[in-house]
Amino acid sequence: MKPELDDLAGSAGEWLRGTGPESDVVISSRVRLARNLDGYPFLTQAAPKQRAEVEALARERIEGNKLGKGMNVLYLALKDLNPIERLFLVERHLISREHAAGDADRGVAVGKREALSIMVNEEDHLRIQVLRSGLQLQEAWDEISKIDDALDRSLTYAFSPQFGYLTACPTNVGTGMRISVMLHLPAVVMTKTLDKILHSLQRINFTVRGLYGEGTQATGDFYQISNQVSLGKSEEELVQEMQGVVPEIAKYEKTWREKLLKEKRTWLEDKVWRAVGTLKNARTISSDETLELLSLLRLGVNLGVVDGVDQRVLNELFVSTQPGHLQKHEHKILEAADRDAVRAAYIRKRLGA
């Protein structure tokens, strides 16, 4: 096991710290930039040698403290990581599932508190991501913009005056930016009013995904909203657009929460407390059920229905109960049935059951 990864384990990372504006509904804000190096073909066209050169160059610049003052990173070459360690990084939202599954020269640079990650040779040469807890899109944008500028000074980006940043997939051409917020919408789900929200979001070209991005199902009432188009709008416009939409959704969710609390208090308390009871007593539990129950517990803590649960423990459980984290914690590969038993034991211990 890479000892560096152990330093990450045991905390929830920036994406689930549970702080920041609107943090009862908005888990985290994320800005991602897709960048490619001028003079090298996109990865789909690149020869192995070129691919290796891109990684070496990018790594050298990233590690060489070229990102700005105090921006120390941990660089991990994926070839040095076993499947559990890769999954661990996916679960911490530091790399994509696709990046984890790849074999040739690839890497990821992880910044302090996991607020920054730079995937090297994922779909594009560089995928820079900055995360902030709660609704902090402007802050995330300011931060990533500085990092992007710093890298731009030591690397030459593939850029067209007409189209903007050139990217492997046409949907990213332009700003190369994707903005996402992770929302926790249990009351909207409970009251079956989610479709209404999804419909409005699709109309304004936002996509909605599950906890682990593209192609994953929404679990535990977590929904990730992203902009779909990055061409024809400035970065600031995209940030403003998302910044305008999210508080509306958060308000909607909070209105439903209050309504449930007022009109169906016993029903709601029952759901939340039964979740607590199951989490504290189950002897085997799947990762999906865990997310669903933790989601209810989070709602209960936010609404003051449940006390005595440490918010940090709760946030940490969302990540640490995932398969990669569990196996890393146990230092071995576990079959699904064994994972479910280990997960249940781990949750009981963390919740002091």
Add this chain to the structure above:
Amino acid sequence: MKPELDDLAGSAGEWLRGTGPESDVVISSRVRLARNLDGYPFLTQAAPKQRAEVEALARERIEGNKLGKGMNVLYLALKDLNPIERLFLVERHLISREHAAGDADRGVAVGKREALSIMVNEEDHLRIQVLRSGLQLQEAWDEISKIDDALDRSLTYAFSPQFGYLTACPTNVGTGMRISVMLHLPAVVMTKTLDKILHSLQRINFTVRGLYGEGTQATGDFYQISNQVSLGKSEEELVQEMQGVVPEIAKYEKTWREKLLKEKRTWLEDKVWRAVGTLKNARTISSDETLELLSLLRLGVNLGVVDGVDQRVLNELFVSTQPGHLQKHEHKILEAADRDAVRAAYIRKRLGA
């Protein structure tokens, strides 16, 4: 409220004391005799005046210490009892649902520790029942036989040398006896082998019913087995017959329990502990769900999977969480939704959650 009933509340009564032979599977043994007074028509034919006379006469004999030494009883006239109090007696297996629903002169005599009850003017003039915890059919028969003899000395029973005791319903003619045992068969239910047992029992003319007798569904894995025919066999033969069958079923149940514990321990522990978690945390719970969860908890306690639960508290909860008991405890009529919330709070308190 009748203050006499308060003395009964707070304990589980004989039928759920949880002691006696085979008590991990056999909850209780019951012998019931149907008797009618000579010189009075069956109740279906009786005029109101005759009915009143039967009750007065029976009550006088029962209360007049004619049952044998030390057999003091509490006599309750049903007209003095409100619906909650009647339901309370049903839930304690002291009167039938039909008896509780009737309005004319009826009563019930309840013996010490609720091991004896005599319904007056239910379907027959007298329905005498003796209960024993666990598998104690012979003991119950010896006891009821003495009581029956004692009553016979002061009352003249309707009896035909050819048919035996005459009863309102032909199925009871002969001995007038019904023997029942209440069994707890969670492992048989879990392993879906119940049908096999039911089939064998039906072949030898035994009927299987739920927790509250005729027409009630089996809940919480409780099954009541009774003899169907009381004509043409002596009381001793009927007792011997049942006494021969029950240990076989108990053995079958116990074999499955051990098998589950050996082959599916985590699964079983998970089911049991989740039940504990729900019981200790729910804010609203129906009486059916309560029985199901208590049934799992009972299994867990019997198998040593759960500790720290007082067996007496557990037994008492089976009865005290029933609607009549809850309303009696709260001293008021409660709507179903309110009952479910009160029930959940009561369970949490009793389990020290």
